[in-house]
Amino acid sequence: MTEDLMQFKQVSKTYQSGDTRLLILEDLSFTISRGVSIAVTGKSGSGKSTLLNIAGGLDRPTTGSVTFLGDTLGAMNDRELSEFRNRHIGFVFQSHILLDDFSALENVYIPALIGGSKRKVAEHRAVELLERVGLADRMHHRPQKLSGGERQRVAICRALINDPDLIIADEPTGSLDEESSTGIERLLLELVQEEQKTLLLVTHDTQLARQCSTVYLLHNRTMRELA
Amino acid sequence: MKRSFGFWLWRNLLLARGESAYARTRLIRSMILVALVMVPLVLALIFMDGMMRGITDKYILLQDGHVQFYEREPLFDDPNEFASIDERIVSGDYVVAGYGIIYSRENTAEVRVKGVDNSYFNDARKKQLSFAGEPLEKQGNLASVTVSETLAKSLNVSLGDRVAFMVVPDSSTAVVRPVLATITACYESGYHELDSSLIFMNRDDALRYFPKEKNAYTEVLVTKNSVDALGEIIASVKAHLGKTVSHATWDVFNFTVYQNFITSRQVILLVFIMILLVASVYVASIAQELVQDSMQALALYKTLGARNGQLSGAFFSAVMVVTLVGMILGVVAGIGIGTQLGVVLAWLGRSGIAGLQYYLLDFPVVISANDLIFICSSMLVISSITVHMTLRRIRRISPLELLQQD
Numbered sequence: 242m243t244e245d246l247m248q249f250k251q252v253s254k255t256y257q258s259g260d261t262r263l264l265i266l267e268d269l270s271f272t273i274s275r276g277v278s279i280a281v282t283g284k285s286g287s288g289k290s291t292l293l294n295i296a297g298g299l300d301r302p303t304t305g306s307v308t309f310l311g312d313t314l315g316a317m318n319d320r321e322l323s324e325f326r327n328r329h330i331g332f333v334f335q336s337h338i339l340l341d342d343f344s345a346l347e348n349v350y351i352p353a354l355i356g357g358s359k360r361k362v363a364e365h366r367a368v369e370l371l372e373r374v375g376l377a378d379r380m381h382h383r384p385q386k387l388s389g390g391e392r393q394r395v396a397i398c399r400a401l402i403n404d405p406d407l408i409i410a411d412e413p414t415g416s417l418d419e420e421s422s423t424g425i426e427r428l429l430l431e432l433v434q435e436e437q438k439t440l441l442l443v444t445h446d447t448q449l450a451r452q453c454s455t456v457y458l459l460h461n462r463t464m465r466e467l468a
Numbered sequence: 469m470k471r472s473f474g475f476w477l478w479r480n481l482l483l484a485r486g487e488s489a490y491a492r493t494r495l496i497r498s499m500i501l502v503a504l505v506m507v508p509l510v511l512a513l514i515f516m517d518g519m520m521r522g523i524t525d526k527y528i529l530l531q532d533g534h535v536q537f538y539e540r541e542p543l544f545d546d547p548n549e550f551a552s553i554d555e556r557i558v559s560g561d562y563v564v565a566g567y568g569i570i571y572s573r574e575n576t577a578e579v580r581v582k583g584v585d586n587s588y589f590n591d592a593r594k595k596q597l598s599f600a601g602e603p604l605e606k607q608g609n610l611a612s613v614t615v616s617e618t619l620a621k622s623l624n625v626s627l628g629d630r631v632a633f634m635v636v637p638d639s640s641t642a643v644v645r646p647v648l649a650t651i652t653a654c655y656e657s658g659y660h661e662l663d664s665s666l667i668f669m670n671r672d673d674a675l676r677y678f679p680k681e682k683n684a685y686t687e688v689l690v691t692k693n694s695v696d697a698l699g700e701i702i703a704s705v706k707a708h709l710g711k712t713v714s715h716a717t718w719d720v721f722n723f724t725v726y727q728n729f730i731t732s733r734q735v736i737l738l739v740f741i742m743i744l745l746v747a748s749v750y751v752a753s754i755a756q757e758l759v760q761d762s763m764q765a766l767a768l769y770k771t772l773g774a775r776n777g778q779l780s781g782a783f784f785s786a787v788m789v790v791t792l793v794g795m796i797l798g799v800v801a802g803i804g805i806g807t808q809l810g811v812v813l814a815w816l817g818r819s820g821i822a823g824l825q826y827y828l829l830d831f832p833v834v835i836s837a838n839d840l841i842f843i844c845s846s847m848l849v850i851s852s853i854t855v856h857m858t859l860r861r862i863r864r865i866s867p868l869e870l871l872q873q874d
Contacts (some may be wrong), residue, residue, distance in 0.1 A: 299867045301869060323773045323774065324773060326774075351473075351769070351772060355769065357473075399772075
């Protein structure tokens with residue numbers, strides 16, 4: 242029997258813009274089981290990123306609740322949410338967001354340091370991950386010396402370093418050319434499978450979405466599963 | 469548990485690792501600016517403490533002593549007997565003092581006359597004076613006086629010249645007449661405000677002009693370390709004498725000078741605090757710049773799970789290290805320059821600037837550890853408050869800001 246990792250219960254999110262109240266998500270309820278890969282597709286502005294932010298503990302729902310392994314994220318204070326993000330979530334953003342002042346290796350081990358790992362231990366794990374993604378000879382390079390695809394691979398390693406339960410990826414191939422995109426898609430799915438991670442992926446790329454175990458379409462503030 | 473990240477971030481902030489040359493220059497510039505604030509403060513402190521202590525020493529050693537016992541006859545026949553009462557007593561001299569007017573061919577000056585004998589100029593006092601001629605030397609029947617170089621210059625007289633001296637009568641019925649005196653020695657104390665009106669005379673001569681009923685007393689000096697124990701020393705002298713003798717201590721008969729010093733010191737320390745407040749605003753601006761330049765990194769760290777406390781702690785300690793290093797550099801430079809103050813003051817002394825008569829141009833460099841600690845800890849406390857307030861900004865940085873840039 243698969244374990245429920247995260248549950249969305251009647252989650253709604255509204256933003257206030259001046260006098261206008263914008264309803265982004267309405268009454269979303271779904272469950273993410275451990276080990277699955279879920280793709281969320283939808284038009285730009287449909288609320289996909291908002292959904293990921295809520296799932297990653299970066300934003301809070303206006304109504305409803307999100308639970309992670311039985312703990313309600315809304316009940317956590319800032320400190321607990323920070324710890325939740327560090328221990329349980331791995332983020333991969335569209336434009337990698339690496340720190341230019343540090344090498345690929347350092348960028349990868351930052352979450353481990355934040356989590357309290359000793360530097361040597363963190364570095365060892367980071368080296369392992371970078372070797373696995375084929376960046377053994379590029380690990381001491383700064384991000385500006387890496388190609389777009391290489392940077393995204395570094396970002397994937399960073400997402401995996403703390404051995405998180407859930408990988409949240411927001412259009413990870415959105416800023417890459419076709420060739421790099423294919424490589425990154427394959428790498429992400431392979432790693433998730435090998436490491437037995439759960440993936441929550443937002444993408445416009447139907448080909449990538451089709452490779453996930455479940456695909457949701459976010460439309461008109463609500464979500465439905467695609468066959 | 470999570471100290472490793474804080475330490476890593478702190479070290480990278482301090483080393484400005486990977487940052488632009490501007491970031492590194494900024495850190496060095498910040499340290500230098502903090503040092504530049506500290507240097508004048510330390511110099512002013514050394515100048516103030518040295519000057520006050522020097523002037524106080526001059527007043528005590530040359531004018532009034534630490535304690536005066538008012539007894540018309542000498543308390544002991546042998547001045548050295550004081551040392552046997554209490555080893556903290558350096559000397560006890562029988563002095564006859566009064567006020568007079570001294571006339572030269574060209575000028576007149578009001579003076580305080582101290583009638584002393586040779587034992588008065590002991591080692592402690594000789595350290596404060598330089599002499600030309602033999603002080604208190606008797607030449608013929610005329611009274612001999614020892615005047616300061618300052619007074620000699622204002623009267624336009626020199627060694628061996630004669631001057632007229634007249635006692636200032638202490639009642640309107642007294643009949644006074646001037647007498648002639650020979651300048652047998654000139655002294656230089658380094659503090660013109662004091663020595664321009666202080667002359668020394670042989671005590672036997674002084675006794676001819678000033679009645680000992682009103683003008684004689686015994687002036688006691690104690691060791692430097694015993695100044696705070698004057699009460700005990702006075703009690704032991706009185707116990708030894710076995711009779712009631714009235715007395716006064718240096719801070720009483722120099723009350724105005726003493727109070728002026730204390731007030732000046734408090735005002736100067738207050739000014740120091742104001743300067744430190746302004747400096748701390750600058751220190752806070754270093755923190756603000758660091759945060760401003762690290763906005764994206766801070767949002768990313770937060771996204772990856774860093775707590776506000778970890779981030780603020782690393783930024784706070786980095787800024788405080790910059791402040792501390794700047795402060796240490798400033799203190800060391802200030803002390804280094806301060807030890808050379810004597811050279812500058814001697815040069816100023818030779819320049820003949822009129823206003824310098826109120827300053828002591830030859831004083832020991834005194835570095836008060838307590839005052840230095842007070843200034844440095846004030847700087848650290850004030851800066852840590854302003855930096856802490858500035859770093860509250862980190863709390864307001866949302867990880868979502870990072871994603872909006874994405």
